[in-house]
Amino acid sequence: MGYSSRRPHWVPLLSAKNRKVKLQWAQAHQNWTVEDWKNVAWSDESHRHADGRGRIWCKQHESMHPSCLVSMVQAGGGGGGVMVWGMFSWHTLGPLIPIEHCLNATAYLSLVADCVHPFMVTVCPSSNGYFQQDNAPCHKAHVISSWFHEHDNEFSVLQWSPQSPDLSPIEHFWDVVEWEIHNMNVQPTNLQQLYDAIMSIWTRISEECFQHLVESMLRKLQAVLGAKGGSYPVLERCT
Template identity: 75%
Template sequence: MGNKGDLSNFERGMVVGARLAGLSISQSAQLLGFSRTTISRVYKEWCEKGKTSSMRQSCGRKCLVDARRQRRMCRLIQVDRRATLTEITTRYNRGMQQSICEATTRTTLRRMGYNSRRPYRVPLISTTNRKKRLQFAQAHQNWTVEDWKNVAWSDESRFLLRHSDGRVRIWRKQNENMDPSCLVTTVQAGGGGVMVWWMFSWHTLGPLVPIGHGLNATAYLSIVSDHVHPFMTTMYPSSDGYFQQDNAPCHKARIISNWFLEHDNEFTVLKWLPQSPDLNPIEHLWDVVERELRALDVHPTNLHQLQDAILSIWANISKECFQHLVESMPCRIKAVLKAKGGQIQY
């Protein structure tokens, strides 16, 4: 309590009142809980200046970035979300009489609610596909978690040996994650990589099959007959299972369609939507594997090591992780309905 700035005007008035009531410095300090030095100083100031208000609020260094200058910085962010801290500081200082450093820029941005975050990657959904997504959501809005447990999800994914997407970061506030200026619609790719096909359901993780070259209809037919068929008949012996696949050209080939028709008494192919990775929970398992790869203490140096690492990570994904993704499907459907077929955040 010894600092001048620690006492409010009301507390200063209490000090003066106690002294005017005839209490000694020691008695005032004991009664009010302040130090004797504080009591003496405050009463002396009142005697000399005749007031109890503190001048503390006028002390200290003036803020370099006031409200008007914060609006200037906000406009810089809106123009270029991907600008680095150095670029923002340089652009802000242009034409300003008093320049600021990068530390001040960082502090100001945080005070304004901006943080450097990774953007959401989303497809540009056409009007036609928005209608299809909305129709799908309407048709499945009454599906419960128990219904979604009967779906086996599949996808093909590519993992790069050297990540060349640049790890793009943008400046955005917490509630701006789906703002159009905060979205990334394309993903750069480069370097050698491993392509895999995988599937899972609420019950268990399915097979993960490395694909040596581009997946064509003949290769996909082998995957369907050797992996999808035994998985579906084992997991859903009552023939109440649904197999999900996207609309890749090889998935819609005639030999594939004919094979599914021949086995339609064993399981059903779930008619899927274009441009809808946000509805497919297996996309999040891709993110899980990707993060685990980046977190490895020893990173793969060749494609064989990369493939082994992917297989190991896939085998160790927890049951709670992939079951939670399936259990999120009713919420995803509701989100699509709310967005009227538009992109959702998942």
């Protein structure tokens, strides 16, 4: 009958207001070129563990129908698993840092000062770089905003649309890491082995892979514009 079993896509849980803001963000950046996106450093925290998704039955053309999607809300990780923070740009991979607890403003400030700052001044010495972060509470804290304001002569913070992990290339970067773990001959059996696997995979991801993910921003923006800020059927993978 044309139905097949598959895992549902995760999509951001967007309110009507955030969908409008996402569309406006895409419109504001639709004329950015690949050269512009090369100057952006992408960052994110990731909590790695079993995803627990069930399966659905649908026809191929129905995969992005609302009844076949699973909504998600961005939040800090919880429960068992390994949390890491990382960043990269079109030019190079940045550091990958283990996070023992959910980030608060104080811990995030240390990451920004110790990791983000040296990365940005090295990759974008002409002070034309942008640092991307999502809108997590610790990222928007006053002490963080003040620090970025003090260093705005060295690089800028890219204003980010709320609830838009699907727009960020680093989200697909985490998908690559998870895929590589899934294909390991011997699966990690404890948290230390999982962390070691993530670190090893991070350092082995090819330049072609993360450059492809950054270049995908042109397609992502067109997809958001076409969907008027809503969910879109774009699945980026490294070539």
